[in-house]
Amino acid sequence: MDELAYSSRMVDWAPLGKLLLVMCLLIVGLITESIVVPMITFVIGILLMAYSTNMKIPLILSLAIGEAILIMIIGSGMISIMGDPNEPALWEGQILWFKIHMTATSFNKAWIIFIRAIAGVTLMLSFASSTPIPHLAQAFRSLHFPSEITELIVLIYRYAFLLLERFLVMIDAAQCRLGYNGSLTAMRSYGGAMAGTFIFSMEMAEKSEAALACRNYNGYFPIYRPPRKMSVMWPIVAIGSAVVLYVFGLYSVGWIDMQQIFAPLFGW
Amino acid sequence: MMTELFRLEDVTFAHNPNVPPVMDGFSLTIEGGRRTAVLGANGAGKTTLFYTLTGVHRPQKGQVLYNGSPIDYTREGLRDLRSDVAVVLQNPDEQIFCSLVEEDVAFGPLNLGIDRDEVEARVEKALRDMRISEYARRPLQQLSGGQRKRVAIAGALAMQPKIMIMDEPTAGLDPQASMEVMELAEKLRLNGVTVLISTHDIDLVYRWADVSDVLNKGKIEFTGDADEFYSDPERVYDCGLLIPSVYGMNKDVSAVNGMDASPYPHSCSEFTAKFGRPSEVGTVYCVPVEEAEAADRYDSVMKDMRGMCTGVYGPDVRYALRERDVEFRFDAVDACFLKAVEGKDTVLFYDPIYDVSVKEQAKRLGAFGADIRTEAVR
């Protein structure tokens, strides 16, 4: 993920500013009743991500979004078929022991939740894919988060890669000694590799303490190329756009009725 | 020039009271400006010694004096000590803490609280000296082991220490990269930095070191001139070490030829000078040159000296002449002098700072009966 973040075109944007913007858009998408607003924030999210990755959204991000959409579809589907039984049903039926009662309200509600959710996911991903962990830590620091936690995040983050590397090498080593000859053996080999990696992490922790001291560590990780500080423009733009969208949301309630759009398709 | 930097007085250190001490009554002096090698088998206490010198380990008994006064183990005291003493650990992964190359190189200087412009200049120079400028903004997990080693060394260089401690600096590096590291160590020394190296490559360190400190099972076994230490094979074996090949061959051939084993040759050129007994030696034409002018100088010098073997020494000149057709790109001083022993003339281009080392090598060869002329090319 960090590789992606460092190559992002938005890496130099102030992390706090990015966070604020994303949060504002997220919140406004959640609190307005209009479906148009989350649609707009979704588009903003996609645009940000496209800009950040220079139009080359990598496979892993697309997979993440795809998976999120899949989960949302299932969730929204559930919501849409559990409408208020007192309202007229668009579709009624029974699947196994599950009673289906889809109403216009529930259908619209499901849509709005679905769009809010994917808008949220894309916005958060656009932030995550453009902000390396050290920058995030810097942002936390400027918000006066407890320093122990931020430093721990940085260290864990660094060692996670080393541990992963070591684990992969051990898996290879196990293969060389036929460690995957049969499922029981494979399980045992995985166990062995896990244990080995764990021991390695203990050794590493011990050694890195001394190594940190040698390099004059005094309790926090300085940052060589600090990300830009948040300028006044950031809160103005973030809050401003949130307000505009909110007002627009009030005005645009009911602009798009999903039920009517889909009606011809299903003959409602 | 010889100043006493560190003095250990009867230093004993154990990781905890229930295990035997890793350092058991160490008394040792480390002098400034000398190439110091620390030798010993795995587990002899080398790394512990290094950590003691940087104040990470505080001895239970005895004391460590730095510049004549005991190490001050307060926060400020340690900061001052560690801004003078930098360590490169054997395994680069242990000492790399940041995710980007340049971030990590800047880590030490930033911790020292040096101002930003200075840090930037240092980082840039360290990256260039280790030839990793092109990786500056790459995440570390994309780099190979050898590249990470370079990052670790660059990180120590950027601290601009007075004392540079390198634990196995050449382990895992290919032969040419090892030579580069040794060149760098020499450059540091010429810049007034005291360099301590521990390594298992006895041949390499035999050639390089002025002083050898040998550790054995938690004790200082020997300190002084390596030739004296190797004259007692049993002691060498007992320390888990072996005799360097040049030393062994010198002893054998001297014995068979009925010659005196002294003077002891330490490098290929010295060995061949001693036993080849050249009737006629060549000249080494010396061209100390700054990086910016190196390419032009090379072209103009080689116009007059067509067909001669050439060598480059030093990271800057090597980089400047990367496009030129140079015979000896690595270990060039020894290679050029070896050619001179054969009676051939060579041209040696080097960073001006190495002038002293080149002259020193010529003088050493004189002791073996090869009066090789070094002539500065105008």
Next chain:
Amino acid sequence: MSDSLLRTEKVTFSYSRKGAKVLDEMDIDIPVGKKTAILGSNGAGKSTLFSVLNALNKPASGKVYYKDAPMSYSHSGKIRMRSEVSILFQNPNEMMFKPYVEQDVAYGPENMKLPKEEVEERVQEALFAVGMEAYRKSPIMKLSYGQRKRVTLAGVLAMRPSVLIMDEPTAGLDPQMAYEVMEIAEQLNSSGVTVIMSSHDTDLVYSWADEIRVLNSSKCVYSGIPEPFYEDYQLVQKAGLLMPSVYRMNRTFANLGKCELEPYPHTQSQLSVKISDRCATDFGVMNVVKVDKDTDIPALLASEGLEGLPIGIYGMSARTARNKTEMSVDFMYNGPENCIRKCLSGEDSVLLCDPIMVDKAVSSADFINGNGYGKIDVRTV
């Protein structure tokens, strides 16, 4: 080519689809029963080549042949390849899967689904071969780095591979341990195993290898005996390597007219004898004494009248036998070389030798005897 055991044909491999090619149409062959060194700078593709040779990685294109049959990547094919071709990783900590020595050594054979008795026998044999019998029940965590290296080597040996690949076997080891590991490799080679190793120690490789293969930027740029490669200085330089010091010095002495260029010396004693003045008829005698692990060494030496001579040791059974007697040995490491050096100085010497290594020990005098540099009598006892 019937003498090649492993062969790759235009093998191309990269770790990710768009990533750089780590192996690029590489052709390489490994001769059977020999000691082959793979050389190359950092990142030349050595480790990746190893992983292709034992079917750990499947090449994107090209073929790998084992005993002239193309490698199969079916489950059983991979299992077969990996039990034939074993890799010893550089860092022993990456190969430890079990908490106790004997369990870890048994890990490979157990995975081969061998019967219990056979596993037991192999563990026993492998631990003996690396001289770690006494540590059978020890927890691995308590062992030193060098000891762990030997345990992992035993773990690989217990699978009785036909090919042993060692990735930087001496890295991080102190000089004595490095020689021990090299001696074990030598012993395996004597018992018929094809040994491949990669190393950055130019001098060590030069004294050890029969054949070298040089990799440079994902291709194999040289295969054959070492000398023609080192003759081409440009190529050496481009490959990120340096010339071995024995080779360099020999060439200088030859240019000075001190000796002929050929035969090329590979060890210190060989170079020493080439350049020393004395036309020697008064070299000492090297007594090569075959020692089983149950031999009573002092008694044997006494009966042969060889007491009081400098003693070298070579091979595992000799080491085991000597450990039982606690007698002192002059050369614990690099035995044959050191004994020859003693002989050069005119003294007799004794080499306690594993029966399987006798031929190797005897042949170490060939360079001197066969090229007219003098005569070292070798007496096998």
